[in-house]
Amino acid sequence: MLKYRTLFRTCHIFHPKSLSNDTLKSETTQELLQTMGFVRRSQVGLFQWLPLGLRSLNKLTGAIRNRMDNDGEAIEVSLSAISPRALWQTTGRWNNSELFKFKDSKGKQYCLTATCEEDITDLMKNYITSYKDMPITVYQMTRKYRDEIRPRGGILRGREFLMKDAYSFASNKEDAFASFQKLDDTYNKIFKDLKIPFVSAWADSGDIGGEFSKEFHLIHESGEDTLMNCKHCGDTSTLDMSHSYPEKDGQYLGDVDCKYALTKDHSTLICFYYPKNRQLNWNLASNVMDKDIDLVLRNKSNDHILDVFENDNEDIMFSKILRVMDCRLSSKSNFPDFPLKKYLKNNFGQIDDVSIVDAQENETCGKCEEGSLQSLKSIEVGHIFLLGNKYSKPLSVKFVDKENKNDAFVHMGCYGIGVSRLVGAVAELGRDANGFRWPAIMAPYKLSICTGPNNEENSQRARNIVSDLLNNSSMHLENEILNQFNEKLGIGARIKLSHAMGVPLCVIVGSKNWPDVEIEVRGIRWGKKDLWKKHYEKRCKELEWKCIENEKGPEKHIVPVEHLTEVIDILLMDM
Known part of the structure; x- marks a missing residue:
C-alpha cells in the first residue's frame, strides 16, 4: 500500500488539478513541462x-x-x-x-x-x-x-x-x-x-x-542548429562543415566582401573575397590554406589584422599576399579597393574557384558534386x-x-x-495539442489505468489488472503503471491527464462493456515498423481483439480482460 500512497501523493501534489485545452495548445514546451509537474x-x-x-x-x-x-x-x-x-x-x-x-x-x-x-x-x-x-x-x-x-x-x-x-x-x-x-x-x-x-x-x-x-x-x-543534407549521397553535415557549389560558377555580380587573415607565422596576408550577402565559412577557408591560419585573429577587424601584419614584418613590400576568390565571383563582381598600395607582384598570389561561404539550400553538394542540398533545423x-x-x-x-x-x-x-x-x-519533438508523447523507454509511466471515482467494483478490477500485468507481462512493468489519481478527478479528466503526461497507453476500466477493456494509444510509433499490426493480423480472432483507428481521436483497442496483458505487451513493442 505504501507504493500506491506514494503514487497518489505524486499525482495529487505535483500534477495540475485541471487542464484546459487552451493551456495544452498555447503553452511553450518548457511552460508545459512546468505545468505538468516535470x-x-x-x-x-x-x-x-x-x-x-x-x-x-x-x-x-x-x-x-x-x-x-x-x-x-x-x-x-x-x-x-x-x-x-x-x-x-x-x-x-x-x-x-x-x-x-x-x-x-x-x-x-x-x-x-x-x-x-x-x-x-x-x-x-x-x-x-x-x-x-x-x-x-x-x-x-x-x-x-x-x-x-x-x-x-x-x-x-x-x-x-x-x-x-x-x-x-x-x-x-x-x-x-x-x-x-x-x-x-x-x-x-x-x-x-x-x-x-x-x-x-x-x-x-x-x-x-x-x-x-x-x-x-x-x-x-x-x-x-542547421544541418545540410545531400539528397543524392545522403551526406549530412553541420553548416560549419558543409561544402557546397553554386549551379554555375561566377554568376554573382553584386558587391563583394573581404575578410583578412594571417598565416600562423604572420608572414602572409590572406584576403578572402566572397559575395557580400553570404557568410564566410572559416572551416572551408582554413582548409584552403591547409589549416595554416591564425584563427585567434578571426574575429578581429581588418584594420587590426593589417596592423599586426605591418608590425610583424619589417617591410611589407617584400611580404607575401594571397587572394582567395570564392567560386561564385567573377571579374564583373564589384570588388572593394585593395588596402596595400606597395607590394611586389612576385610575392602576390591568387587562388580561384574555391567555395569559402556557408552552404545554402538547393546548392550542389561539395562531397558528391551531384546532389542538391536541403537544410534541416x-x-x-x-x-x-x-x-x-x-x-x-x-x-x-x-x-x-x-x-x-x-x-x-x-x-x-x-x-x-x-x-x-x-x-x-x-518533449519538444513529441508534443502536440494534447500534451506530451514520450517513447516508452523514457516515459514517466508506460501505461495508466483509469477508472471513475467512488466505484469500488471498478477500482478492484483495476487492482486485479495491475496484479496480472506485474506477474505476467514481458515488458517489465514493475513501477511502470500509473493507477492512482486525485480523487476529485472524473474518469474523463484522468484520461486527459494521462494523455497530457505522455503515458503511451491508457487502459480504461468501466462497467458498461466489462469484461471488455478499452486501450487508448497515446504513444508514437517512432520506429514505424508497425510490428503490432503483424501480431494483430495473426491473432485478432484468437484474442478477440478489435482495433478502432480514428483520424480525429486516439487509436483504440477493445480486448477482453483475460487477454489484456498480451495485447499491451504487443502494443508497447513499437513505442
Whole structure:
C-alpha cells in the first residue's frame, strides 16, 4: 500500500488539478513541462526536477548507462564538479567567459566544470603508465555548469545541466580511432533504443578541439542548429562543415566582401573575397590554406589584422599576399579597393574557384558534386571528438611503449550526451495539442489505468489488472503503471491527464462493456515498423481483439480482460 500512497501523493501534489485545452495548445514546451509537474524553474537557467521529470531523467540515464557499460565497454567514475584554476591554465582554457569561477576562503581559484577534459586527463595520468593499460574508456553521468549569458529554451540550454561525458585513452592513432568508432556505434544504439528520429553529422570541433568530431541531432523546426543534407549521397553535415557549389560558377555580380587573415607565422596576408550577402565559412577557408591560419585573429577587424601584419614584418613590400576568390565571383563582381598600395607582384598570389561561404539550400553538394542540398533545423543532443594529444600533451600524460620508451603522449577522445537537454528535446519533438508523447523507454509511466471515482467494483478490477500485468507481462512493468489519481478527478479528466503526461497507453476500466477493456494509444510509433499490426493480423480472432483507428481521436483497442496483458505487451513493442 505504501507504493500506491506514494503514487497518489505524486499525482495529487505535483500534477495540475485541471487542464484546459487552451493551456495544452498555447503553452511553450518548457511552460508545459512546468505545468505538468516535470520541472520547476528556480532562477533563470536553473531548474528543480520534480517526481515526473526525475522518473524520465532516471530512465534515460539507465538506458544510456546500459549501452555504455556493455557496448561501449566503458568504466563509470564520478569526478568533482569543482576544478582548480591551474589545470585550465595549463591547457589555455581558463579565460573562457562561460566558466563559473570562484575563490575559496584561502583565495585559491576554482571553476564549476562545464566539461571535464582537464580533470579526467589529470586523473588518468595516475593510472596509465604503460601501453598495456590501454585502450580504456571511462565515463560519468553528472551535473555540469555553464554561465550562459542568455539562457533560453528552458532545460534545452540552462546554466546547470545533466551530462554523460566519456573519455577514451589509447597508445596510438589506430586504437584511438577504433575507440571513436566504437563509441560512435554505441551512440547510434542509444538513440535507436529511444526509438526517436535522429541524424549524425560531421561537425566543427570548436573550443574542445581535436582532429575531427561528429554531432547527433534531433530534426525539429524549433531547433537552433542547421544541418545540410545531400539528397543524392545522403551526406549530412553541420553548416560549419558543409561544402557546397553554386549551379554555375561566377554568376554573382553584386558587391563583394573581404575578410583578412594571417598565416600562423604572420608572414602572409590572406584576403578572402566572397559575395557580400553570404557568410564566410572559416572551416572551408582554413582548409584552403591547409589549416595554416591564425584563427585567434578571426574575429578581429581588418584594420587590426593589417596592423599586426605591418608590425610583424619589417617591410611589407617584400611580404607575401594571397587572394582567395570564392567560386561564385567573377571579374564583373564589384570588388572593394585593395588596402596595400606597395607590394611586389612576385610575392602576390591568387587562388580561384574555391567555395569559402556557408552552404545554402538547393546548392550542389561539395562531397558528391551531384546532389542538391536541403537544410534541416535541428536540436543537438550529442557530440563526439577525436582529440589526439590536445590535452595529454600539456598535462604530460606519457606512457611506456612496446620499445620500453617513455616519450609518447596518450591519444584521447571525448564523447558527450546532454541528458537533461535530451529530455527537453524529446518533449519538444513529441508534443502536440494534447500534451506530451514520450517513447516508452523514457516515459514517466508506460501505461495508466483509469477508472471513475467512488466505484469500488471498478477500482478492484483495476487492482486485479495491475496484479496480472506485474506477474505476467514481458515488458517489465514493475513501477511502470500509473493507477492512482486525485480523487476529485472524473474518469474523463484522468484520461486527459494521462494523455497530457505522455503515458503511451491508457487502459480504461468501466462497467458498461466489462469484461471488455478499452486501450487508448497515446504513444508514437517512432520506429514505424508497425510490428503490432503483424501480431494483430495473426491473432485478432484468437484474442478477440478489435482495433478502432480514428483520424480525429486516439487509436483504440477493445480486448477482453483475460487477454489484456498480451495485447499491451504487443502494443508497447513499437513505442
